[in-house]
Amino acid sequence: MSAALSVPKVLMYVTGWCPYCARARSLLAGKGVAIEEIDIEAVSGARSEMLARSGRNSVPQIFIGSLHVGGYDELYELDRSGRLDPLIAAETAPAHSALDSRA
Ligand SMILES: N[C@@H](CCC(=O)N[C@@H](CS)C(=O)NCC(=O)O)C(=O)O
Numbered sequence: 454m455s456a457a458l459s460v461p462k463v464l465m466y467v468t469g470w471c472p473y474c475a476r477a478r479s480l481l482a483g484k485g486v487a488i489e490e491i492d493i494e495a496v497s498g499a500r501s502e503m504l505a506r507s508g509r510n511s512v513p514q515i516f517i518g519s520l521h522v523g524g525y526d527e528l529y530e531l532d533r534s535g536r537l538d539p540l541i542a543a544e545t546a547p548a549h550s551a552l553d554s555r556a
Contacts (some may be wrong), residue, residue, distance in 0.1 A: 462544055466503040466514040469495075473525040474513040479550055480528060481515075499512045518544035 467490050483486050493500040507514040507521055509532040515522040531537040
Protein backbone atom coordinates (compact mmCIF):
# COMPACT_ATOMS: atom_id res chain seq x y z
CA MET A 454 0.00 0.00 0.00
CA SER A 455 1.31 3.46 -0.81
CA ALA A 456 1.81 6.04 1.93
CA ALA A 457 -0.91 8.26 0.44
CA LEU A 458 -3.50 5.53 0.76
CA SER A 459 -2.70 5.10 4.45
CA VAL A 460 -3.58 8.73 5.31
CA PRO A 461 -7.10 8.86 6.77
CA LYS A 462 -9.45 11.26 4.97
CA VAL A 463 -11.00 12.63 8.13
CA LEU A 464 -9.18 12.20 11.39
CA MET A 465 -10.45 13.47 14.70
CA TYR A 466 -8.68 13.46 18.05
CA VAL A 467 -11.35 13.05 20.73
CA THR A 468 -12.18 12.02 24.26
CA GLY A 469 -15.13 9.80 25.10
CA TRP A 470 -16.90 12.42 27.18
CA CYS A 471 -16.43 15.56 25.05
CA PRO A 472 -19.68 17.20 23.85
CA TYR A 473 -17.90 19.18 21.12
CA CYS A 474 -16.55 15.88 19.78
CA ALA A 475 -20.09 14.49 19.65
CA ARG A 476 -21.27 17.57 17.72
CA ALA A 477 -18.40 17.30 15.26
CA ARG A 478 -19.03 13.56 14.82
CA SER A 479 -22.69 14.23 14.16
CA LEU A 480 -22.00 17.02 11.64
CA LEU A 481 -19.49 14.89 9.73
CA ALA A 482 -21.69 11.79 9.86
CA GLY A 483 -24.42 13.89 8.26
CA LYS A 484 -22.06 14.40 5.32
CA GLY A 485 -21.62 10.63 4.98
CA VAL A 486 -17.92 10.89 5.72
CA ALA A 487 -16.00 8.06 7.35
CA ILE A 488 -14.14 9.36 10.38
CA GLU A 489 -11.14 7.87 12.07
CA GLU A 490 -11.15 8.81 15.72
CA ILE A 491 -8.25 8.70 18.13
CA ASP A 492 -9.16 8.88 21.82
CA ILE A 493 -6.36 10.85 23.42
CA GLU A 494 -7.18 9.40 26.83
CA ALA A 495 -7.10 5.82 25.61
CA VAL A 496 -4.23 5.77 23.14
CA SER A 497 -0.73 6.16 24.50
CA GLY A 498 1.08 9.14 22.99
CA ALA A 499 -2.01 10.45 21.20
CA ARG A 500 -2.33 13.61 23.28
CA SER A 501 1.24 14.70 22.51
CA GLU A 502 0.79 13.72 18.86
CA MET A 503 -2.33 15.92 18.69
CA LEU A 504 -0.51 18.81 20.34
CA ALA A 505 2.43 18.46 17.95
CA ARG A 506 0.20 18.34 14.87
CA SER A 507 -2.34 21.00 15.84
CA GLY A 508 -0.61 23.18 18.42
CA ARG A 509 -3.72 22.78 20.58
CA ASN A 510 -4.69 20.92 23.74
CA SER A 511 -8.47 20.87 23.40
CA VAL A 512 -10.55 18.20 21.71
CA PRO A 513 -11.78 17.70 19.13
CA GLN A 514 -8.94 18.45 16.73
CA ILE A 515 -10.09 17.68 13.22
CA PHE A 516 -8.01 17.00 10.12
CA ILE A 517 -9.48 16.66 6.65
CA GLY A 518 -6.77 15.06 4.59
CA SER A 519 -3.64 16.90 5.63
CA LEU A 520 -5.54 20.12 6.44
CA HIS A 521 -5.94 21.01 10.12
CA VAL A 522 -9.47 22.36 10.42
CA GLY A 523 -9.36 23.00 14.17
CA GLY A 524 -12.16 22.23 16.60
CA TYR A 525 -15.91 21.98 16.32
CA ASP A 526 -16.43 25.75 16.10
CA GLU A 527 -14.18 25.98 13.05
CA LEU A 528 -15.82 22.92 11.48
CA TYR A 529 -19.25 24.45 12.02
CA GLU A 530 -18.14 27.76 10.55
CA LEU A 531 -16.70 26.02 7.48
CA ASP A 532 -20.02 24.27 6.98
CA ARG A 533 -22.10 27.39 7.60
CA SER A 534 -20.10 29.31 5.02
CA GLY A 535 -20.44 26.55 2.42
CA ARG A 536 -16.75 25.67 2.37
CA LEU A 537 -16.91 22.28 4.07
CA ASP A 538 -18.61 20.26 1.33
CA PRO A 539 -16.09 21.24 -1.39
CA LEU A 540 -13.25 20.55 1.00
CA ILE A 541 -14.56 17.09 1.80
CA ALA A 542 -15.19 16.40 -1.88
CA ALA A 543 -11.64 17.45 -2.77
CA GLU A 544 -9.99 15.50 0.02
CA THR A 545 -12.00 12.34 -0.51
CA ALA A 546 -11.64 12.27 -4.31
CA PRO A 547 -9.78 9.20 -5.57
CA ALA A 548 -6.04 9.87 -5.74
CA HIS A 549 -5.93 8.80 -9.38
CA SER A 550 -8.65 11.24 -10.53
CA ALA A 551 -6.05 13.58 -12.02
CA LEU A 552 -5.17 10.79 -14.44
CA ASP A 553 -8.78 10.38 -15.57
CA SER A 554 -8.86 10.79 -19.36
CA ARG A 555 -11.92 13.05 -19.05
CA ALA A 556 -9.98 15.51 -16.85
N1 LIG B 1 -14.05 25.86 20.82
C1 LIG B 1 -13.64 24.49 20.94
C2 LIG B 1 -14.02 24.00 22.33
C3 LIG B 1 -13.46 22.61 22.62
C4 LIG B 1 -13.49 22.28 24.08
O1 LIG B 1 -13.75 23.14 24.96
N2 LIG B 1 -13.19 21.03 24.34
C5 LIG B 1 -13.09 20.57 25.70
C6 LIG B 1 -13.68 19.18 25.81
S1 LIG B 1 -15.36 19.14 25.25
C7 LIG B 1 -11.64 20.48 26.09
O2 LIG B 1 -10.83 19.91 25.38
N3 LIG B 1 -11.30 21.09 27.22
C8 LIG B 1 -9.95 21.02 27.72
C9 LIG B 1 -9.10 22.16 27.26
O3 LIG B 1 -9.62 23.13 26.66
O4 LIG B 1 -7.88 22.09 27.49
C10 LIG B 1 -14.27 23.65 19.83
O5 LIG B 1 -15.21 24.15 19.22
O6 LIG B 1 -13.80 22.55 19.55
